[in-house]
Amino acid sequence: MDKNKFMRNRDDSESAKVIAFVHHKGGTGKTTSCLNIAGWLVKMKKKTLVVDLDPQGNATAGLGVDRNTVDGSIYDVLFGQKDIEETILETDSCIHLAPSSLDLLATETHMAGKVNNTTIIREKLGKIEKYFDYILIDVPPGSTLLMINGIIASENIIIPLDSGIFAYETMETLKTLLIDLDEEIGVQTNVMMALLKGYPISIFDRGPTREIKKLLKKFLTANVTSDVRIFTIPFSRKVYKAQMKGKPISHYAPHSGVGRAYRKIAKEILTIDD
Template sequence: MAQIIAIANQKGGVGKTTTAVNLAASLAVLKKRVLLVDMDSQGNATMGSGVQKNDLLYSVTDVLLGEIPIETAIHKSEVGYKILGSNRDLAGAELAIAELDGREFILREALKEIEHQFDFIIVDCAPSLSLITVNALAAVNGVIIPMQCEYYALEGLADLTQTIDKIQQALNPELEIVGVLRTMFDPRNALTRDVSDELEQYFGKKLYKTVIPRNVRLAEAPAHGLPIIYFEKSSKGAVAYLNFAAEMLKKTNVRKGNKA
């Protein structure tokens, strides 16, 4: 069965979608079967995977509304993994599903139909806490939190951990924080170092050793519809995300061993 992991942060601009896209691509390069689910109506993960969001015949919205089977909506991308895409139609789906029984579990039930086909399902969440985001968090095994090492990011992290606790208690007992990833990292900045130290004290082993540096090529890649490893594989950003994927795989194997 697939490991189903949400990439989430209630604060925008922290590298959430960049992490979702590049983790999916890096896992695929490491020979894992990967599905990326875009649960953000902006559709940035879809576009960053080389899929035109406005040209989607079917999207995650159609799946949530029960209009088609999930397998029909999954697209094969040119970058090594499959994608369940999103576009602005998702913004209107919340009202449509709000009155449905079991509305928080629609994505979870849909993923059950296809999770045996993948090693990892990566879910890119919107930065806002909505019924769509609740659907995502109710469907996953764990959450990876990307965050910048700055003061306001710490405030957003506190909000997110409270949200995860509430959803764990009410909807998804398996939900846990898998790890915290430091993004846009600049070790020359004193505040960056101070916040990084705080994260290490608070999260301990759940703080990934890998950090994602500020990198121009990494910032340019989405405009070309490519994960960084396909855009500039020798860049610092590409190397960092490959290292992150390898570290995540190692931790996943350790967790599986502990449960066994």
Template sequence: MNKIFAVANQKGGVGKTTTCVNLAASLVASRQRVLLIDLDPQGNATMGSGIDKSELQLSVYDVLTSEMDPRKAIVATESGYDVLPANGDLSAAEVELLDMDARETRLRGAIDRIGDDYDYVVVDCPPSLNMLTVNALCAANGVLIPMQCEYYALEGLSALINTINQIQQVANPDLKIEGILRTMYDPRNSLTNDVSEQLTEYFGDRLYSTCIPRNVRLAEAPSFGKPALTYDRQSKGAIAYLALAGEMTRRHAANSRPAVAEAS
């Protein structure tokens, strides 16, 4: 079974798109087949993967609104992962989906058609709760939540968890929190450490041990249309996302391992 992650946080500026692009590249480096779905009308994950959103003939908009075969819109990247790209057209889909049948499960239907082609599907959600985010949460089997260790981030996290619980009850009972990822992490900051301790206490092993540091190379890479791993493999940001990919794949390998019966 492939892993479908919605990378979501209703608070903007937490490194959500950075996480999607760099996690996709790092999972490929771990020999996984990866599809990145850009579900944000800003198209930042598309551009950050080296795809010019202004030249797209087909995009995730067409897949959602006309139920087109996703393979027609998927673009391969130099970093080894595929992208179902987005541009400003996707803003119209937020409104158009409201009048469509199965509006919450359009993305799920698209992924079902191509799921066997990939080991991991990573969905970059917009920084708001709208029909696009609902589609991502209905399609996913896990939510990866990037967040900064600051006070207001905790408030946003609470709202997102409530949303996840509602989706579980109404549309996707298999949905769970895959993990909490601390981004822009600076251990010299006392507030960072305080919030980190609260996250550890509340989420336990759902909090990734990997932390993503503030890193200049990580911030520069999108302007070159590359993940940090392609832009500067030795940068602290690239190394951190490689560590995250390793932590994720080890978790999944452990969870999928059959239980050993005790000797009688």
């Protein structure tokens, strides 16, 4: 882990593309997708920062960083105690990280009365966008000020979903949230893609996931945007193992099924960018 290396080696004339991983439902694969896509983007020579906005700190741990030992977190940045540059680390997989801390749990209470409390992250990232090609924000579940900050800071959102029985219903709720953001604070979000987390089923039993994918496609086309792509991520124990080792799948098992699935998604992101 190295600090502040990110200031070097980049043509500063362009700004990063900022993408948030969003779903108010817990456990849909936001953090896993954020880290695994970041890993591939780095392997594709893109300078990438992960911003861990979640008090759970899963993105921080998933990159092998012990948040109890970090010198400053996104909490300190939110409340003006540190510049964001001071908190950024380069992790072993070369992904840069703005780490979370447990203090983030108190954010809602502390931010509630503040002016412009939905645009703080956008403002802070504005200062460092020139150093990165991509900034990926791991947004916590729920419908909180941190979540809204993550969405407002991003030009694009990626929606990870699980393919369980309630997946379709939760899309309705998410749609309502996006409409509210647009109507209440004038934020229009571009849904870049949806990622459907596969279930631990045998290859002979992919029917239910396919069925949900079809329904989602119909729903997204009718309600969100007509050309949104949906990728299915296979279930794999390698995902757990990689996370236990503090590595993205691109660095742990790049040639596995799940490794290749995330590679395809990262490539698609680069294509959208061109």
